[in-house]
Amino acid sequence: MVSAALLTTIAVGCCIAAARLRRAEWPVRGPYVAVIAWQALGLAWGISTIGALLAFGLAPYGQGVFGGLIALAGDALSHDLYLSELAGTPFGASQVAAVVLAFGLTLVLFCGLVASFVQVVRVRRRHHDLLELVSRADPEVPGARILDHPAAAAYCLPGVLRSQVVISAGALEVLDSSELAAVIAHEHAHLRQRHDLVLLPFSSLKRAFPRVRVVETYYSAVALLIEMCADDQARRERSAKELAMALLRFGTKGSAAVPAGALAVTAGDQPDVVTRVSRLLNPAEALSRPAAAGVLLAALTLMSTTLALWHLPM
Incomplete structure (x- = not known):
């Protein structure tokens, strides 16, 4: 559940950061850097939101999001997938709903892009x-x-x-x-x-x-x-x-x-x-190189942290 909580924190943080970026004055001085920041926030929000849902839903596997997805696919292919505690697996209704919602959100975003x-x-x-x-x-x-x-x-x-x-x-x-x-x-x-x-x-x-x-x-x-x-x-x-x-x-x-x-x-x-x-x-004076480098580093850190949490086995 730790990865689910951390990914949820990132998703909420992306929303807060997007609101602050919308009102900030510095993007006018560095539009290229600001566009990259917007891209990082949008992508990190999507990945963290989907990841948080999957981390909660696949928590019984204890293998993180990626490991849980692989285990889920293996169980589905072997017809050994049960959706009830009475059937011998710890999946509850809320966890099933979280996985379904994650796949639904992924489908909506992907279909929208296509x-x-x-x-x-x-x-x-x-x-x-x-x-x-x-x-x-x-x-x-x-x-x-x-x-x-x-x-x-x-x-x-x-x-x-x-x-x-x-x-x-x-x-x-x-x-x-x-x-x-x-x-x-x-x-x-x-x-x-x-x-x-x-x-x-x-x-x-x-x-x-x-x-x-x-x-x-x-x-x-x-x-x-x-x-x-x-x-x-x-x-x-x-x-x-x-x-x-x-x-x-x-x-x-x-x-x-x-x-x-x-x-x-x-x-x-x-x-x-x-x-x-x-x-x-x-x-106005262009965005300074240290400031631009700081924004780019923050964007890189945000993306790498979000993806790393998909591998956190908790």
């Missing part, structure tokens, strides 16, 4: 095919396809074999050449670093728990950090002022809705746009 991936791939493929028909190349806008639409829009469609950056005619009307170049650099940063894959686990978590508002809040926090990461990459090629002005012009024009499966320079969320513009025009 369903999100399949849906995104399907939508992107359809959108790619549609763009071949309705968009056009423009020699004055290299690296992007032009979509004849009056609303201001700029987004990218990631892919393994084909990736595209799309700029609407409405965006070309409000952006000058330097601002347009900054926007394209931002979108190419999304494509190079595959930010869609970084965001996928959080979108699948939102899909698995659609009515849990806190999940939506954390998803939005990670999405904003990913946009900041792309902003930082774009600043290496263009000036921060150019990108900030582009964001403001999109806000003034009224940006179009982001297609499913795409990553846009702005999704029309005004508070987030204001945060990004303020960050670009008034850059």
